[in-house]
Amino acid sequence: MKPLITTAQALSEIATGLSPEAISSSAVLFEFETQDFDFLLAAENKSTDQRIIIMRKENVQDIFTPDHLSIHRTDVLSRMISFAERAKVPGPLSLPRHWHQYKHSNYIAFRAVPQMDAHASRWITEVISGNRPDVIFWKSTTSSNKSTLEEFASKRPKPPGFGNSWNEAFTAAKQYFSQARSLRSQPQPADVEIYLPALEQSITKGWSYEKWLSAVTPEQRAFIEANTDKSIRLRGPAGSGKTLALTLKAVREVLLNRDKGEEIRVLVVTHSWALAAQISDSLDSMGLGLVLQEIEVFPLLEIAKAISPHYVQDTSGFSLIGDDSLSGKQAQLNEIQEVLNEFIDGDWITYRNSVSDSLRARFDSDDNDGRLALAWDLLIEFGSVIGAAAIFPGAGSDLRYYQIPRMSWMLPLNSREDMRVVFDLYSRYMESLESRSLVTSDQVLADFLSHLETHAWNRARRSQGYDLVFVDEFHLFSPLERQVLHHLTLDTSTYPHVFMALDPRQSPSEAFIGVAADDTRSSNLAPTDDNLGDVANFELTTIHRFTPQILSLIKHVHHEFPTLDLGQEWDIDFTRVESEKSDGPLSRLVSSASRRGEEEDIVRAVHEVYQRGRIALAVVDPRQWSRFSRLASEIGKSGKFNVSTVSGRSDIEGLGYRRRGLVIGPAEYLAGLQFDSVFVAGIPDLNTSAPTVNERTRYLSLLYLALSRAQREVRVFVNEDDGGAPEVLLRAVSNNVMGAERGSLV
Numbered sequence: 019m020k021p022l023i024t025t026a027q028a029l030s031e032i033a034t035g036l037s038p039e040a041i042s043s044s045a046v047l048f049e050f051e052t053q054d055f056d057f058l059l060a061a062e063n064k065s066t067d068q069r070i071i072i073m074r075k076e077n078v079q080d081i082f083t084p085d086h087l088s089i090h091r092t093d094v095l096s097r098m099i100s101f102a103e104r105a106k107v108p109g110p111l112s113l114p115r116h117w118h119q120y121k122h123s124n125y126i127a128f129r130a131v132p133q134m135d136a137h138a139s140r141w142i143t144e145v146i147s148g149n150r151p152d153v154i155f156w157k158s159t160t161s162s163n164k165s166t167l168e169e170f171a172s173k174r175p176k177p178p179g180f181g182n183s184w185n186e187a188f189t190a191a192k193q194y195f196s197q198a199r200s201l202r203s204q205p206q207p208a209d210v211e212i213y214l215p216a217l218e219q220s221i222t223k224g225w226s227y228e229k230w231l232s233a234v235t236p237e238q239r240a241f242i243e244a245n246t247d248k249s250i251r252l253r254g255p256a257g258s259g260k261t262l263a264l265t266l267k268a269v270r271e272v273l274l275n276r277d278k279g280e281e282i283r284v285l286v287v288t289h290s291w292a293l294a295a296q297i298s299d300s301l302d303s304m305g306l307g308l309v310l311q312e313i314e315v316f317p318l319l320e321i322a323k324a325i326s327p328h329y330v331q332d333t334s335g336f337s338l339i340g341d342d343s344l345s346g347k348q349a350q351l352n353e354i355q356e357v358l359n360e361f362i363d364g365d366w367i368t369y370r371n372s373v374s375d376s377l378r379a380r381f382d383s384d385d386n387d388g389r390l391a392l393a394w395d396l397l398i399e400f401g402s403v404i405g406a407a408a409i410f411p412g413a414g415s416d417l418r419y420y421q422i423p424r425m426s427w428m429l430p431l432n433s434r435e436d437m438r439v440v441f442d443l444y445s446r447y448m449e450s451l452e453s454r455s456l457v458t459s460d461q462v463l464a465d466f467l468s469h470l471e472t473h474a475w476n477r478a479r480r481s482q483g484y485d486l487v488f489v490d491e492f493h494l495f496s497p498l499e500r501q502v503l504h505h506l507t508l509d510t511s512t513y514p515h516v517f518m519a520l521d522p523r524q525s526p527s528e529a530f531i532g533v534a535a536d537d538t539r540s541s542n543l544a545p546t547d548d549n550l551g552d553v554a555n556f557e558l559t560t561i562h563r564f565t566p567q568i569l570s571l572i573k574h575v576h577h578e579f580p581t582l583d584l585g586q587e588w589d590i591d592f593t594r595v596e597s598e599k600s601d602g603p604l605s606r607l608v609s610s611a612s613r614r615g616e617e618e619d620i621v622r623a624v625h626e627v628y629q630r631g632r633i634a635l636a637v638v639d640p641r642q643w644s645r646f647s648r649l650a651s652e653i654g655k656s657g658k659f660n661v662s663t664v665s666g667r668s669d670i671e672g673l674g675y676r677r678r679g680l681v682i683g684p685a686e687y688l689a690g691l692q693f694d695s696v697f698v699a700g701i702p703d704l705n706t707s708a709p710t711v712n713e714r715t716r717y718l719s720l721l722y723l724a725l726s727r728a729q730r731e732v733r734v735f736v737n738e739d740d741g742g743a744p745e746v747l748l749r750a751v752s753n754n755v756m757g758a759e760r761g762s763l764v
């Protein structure tokens with residue numbers, strides 16, 4: 019194969035398990051071909067970015083890794099990315115010990131796969147010196163095809179010259195992404211594909227502000243008209259019109275103040291660009307002209323980056339890891355696995371005797387899935403416990419960690435010694451990020467928080483702060499993020515007035531934990547609550563998105579959640595919730611004999627409902643993402659359907675407008691969106707593969723999220739290869755909230 023020229027960002031997308039065939043349906047990747055080279059670029063790439071050159075002499079089938087390493091593709095790619103990131107850091111390049119690096123002149127060889135692979139494969143690479151540290155993956159060697167670095171170096175191969183083609187590829191990519199963006203947001207001629215004008219599809223249905231005010235329910239109205247003299251928490255299940263009510267209230271406050279001749283500054287904070295874009299579009303569509311001038315809508319991380327002097331003046335070239343995407347999360351998980359493997363092979367022995375039996379068993383286990391589960395638990399511990407308390411490695415910081423009381427949702431750590439091991443791993447993890455010039459979003463937020471606590475901000479906030487702060491999807495904010503919010507208001511003499519909309523059932527993984535973690539923080543670390551003073555609670559109990567049939571299924575899933583004591587302010591009383599929509603079909607549970615059969619059933623279902631409106635295929639377990647991204651490419655290839663994959667929250671910008679089409683993505687990244695039909699697949703067996711309360715809650719939350727995206731119809735697909743239907747759905751069938759259907763027998 020021709021050499022492939024790509025970037026760390028593009029490879030990270032593939033390392034999530036995205037099938038190479040699905041590249042064309044990804045909203046963030048672009049392929050370009052010249053006579054001598056193939057290019058793969060990501061939407062966020064800049065023309066000055068480091069390039070990764072893969073020579074591909076040994077590639078016949080697999081376009082990314084030498085064929086014999088295909089089965090380890092994700093691991094191999096993760097290590098390649100990690101190598102490229104390390105090459106960017108000024109100074110001598112040093113790799114972790116267990117990579118078994120070997121250097122000769124400007125060539126470096128290292129193990130290609132973290133685990134033992136039968137071929138003992140190694141890469142031979144070169145880092146180009148000069149103004150950008152491009153890396154070349156020259157070839158891989160195996161135990162049966164050994165070539166020493168010295169032999170290789172003696173040939174001194176010439177790096178490929180692709181400068182002009184790179185510029186060409188980059189220009190084409192830029193054009194492609196900007197065209198795709200405008201295509202997604204523009205109504206298209208009917209003969210290309212049928213689109214509805216954007217406004218009719220948005221959550222405001224193209225109605226004016228006045229029309230909405232007369233259409234809202236009394237519950238929504240109570241919130242919209244509530245006094246702003248104290249903070250308000252607006253709770254409601256998925257589809258109850260929280261985002262809409264929040265948007266209307268923001269507008270109302272601006273207009274009321276205008277009538278009094280005053281101009282106020284309003285901030286609407288979101289967790290993602292996707293939701294920020296949706297709210298901005300809603301404001302635009304309500305025919306209010308200049309309201310936007312007073313209302314700013316941004317994701318919190320963006321506000322942190324814009325205000326935080328640490329970030330504004332940062333010239334160290336650090337880049338952010340763990341942004342809100344599957345690739346960000348996967349990158350953190352890979353890093354933790356690497357740190358964990360190195361630790362177990364090395365210093366673990368010195369801790370081994372002092373830790374509790376249960377933790378020892380987890381570290382000693384050779385089982386790959388077990389190691390992965392431990393890495394997940396550590397990811398949550400690092401982000402939602404240690405990072406959320408803004409503890410970063412340094413003198414005395416371990417003591418602050420030891421003081422955090424353990425809660426039932428956390429990784430069980432039974433003694434100080436157990437915590438010591440975890441903190442040691444955390445320090446190594448942070449060190450390894452630093453060695454690759456990466457920062458986590460937690461670090462950005464913690465720096466931001468420390469800036470907000472300075473006298474300088476106290477002076478600046480009087481002009482830069484906001485009169486009112488609205489927060490949508492509050493349940494997705496970690497305790498650390500929540501501490502930031504009350505510093506953003508302008509008046510320091512009263513309690514900040516923050517208006518939050520939330521549904522705790524929609525918080526997968528660590529974010530959910532963040533909800534419960536409020537208790538942790540209040541019982542030990544500095545702030546005793548969200549510093550919001552007295553908070554009024556409002557509740558929405560009418561569902562506007564989906565039918566009574568879908569609501570019954572969602573209520574059923576809700577009752578399956580483990581009893582987590584969230585406190586009264588958080589919990590939603592589902593007994594009062596009703597749908598105002600007319601009846602629709604009963605949700606279906608389709609059981610196929612095999613994975614292949616399940617895929618055929620899904621394709622058949624797409625054929626059946628495609629004409630009716632938008633469809634989502636929501637994948638509950640991200641470990642199954644690879645399989646369904648491959649299915650996406652197969653369905654797309656037929657040319658009959660418009661298929662897009664999403665694996666990050668920002669990818670969905672603009673998707674909201676397409677009338678027809680199939681969107682395939684991990685359930686988590688479909689939050690905030692709605693579709694005519696939702697197909698749910700990739701549900702792990704909650705009894706066997708979710709052994710901890712944490713994991714069970716995470717999967718139930720993702721299932722809840724997936725189901726609640728539907729407006730008219732839900733179908734859930736399961737197959738015998740993956741253990742058949744989980745208990746929670748079998749019970750739904752016996753309670754008559756789902757109909758069981760036999761799928762394909764192949």
Ligand SMILES: Nc1ncnc2c1ncn2[C@@H]1O[C@H](COP(=O)(O)OP(=O)(O)OP(=O)(O)O)[C@@H](O)[C@H]1O
Binds near residue numbers: 221233234259261262
């Ligand atoms: N009073 C109402 N009358 C009619 N439709 C409504 C009303 N309130 C909201 N809707 C519609 O219900 C749908 C869901 O609204 P919205 O997205 O605000 O819900 P949400 O509670 O924020 O949902 P989620 O938590 O799942 O994001 C939208 O299509 C919106 O236009």
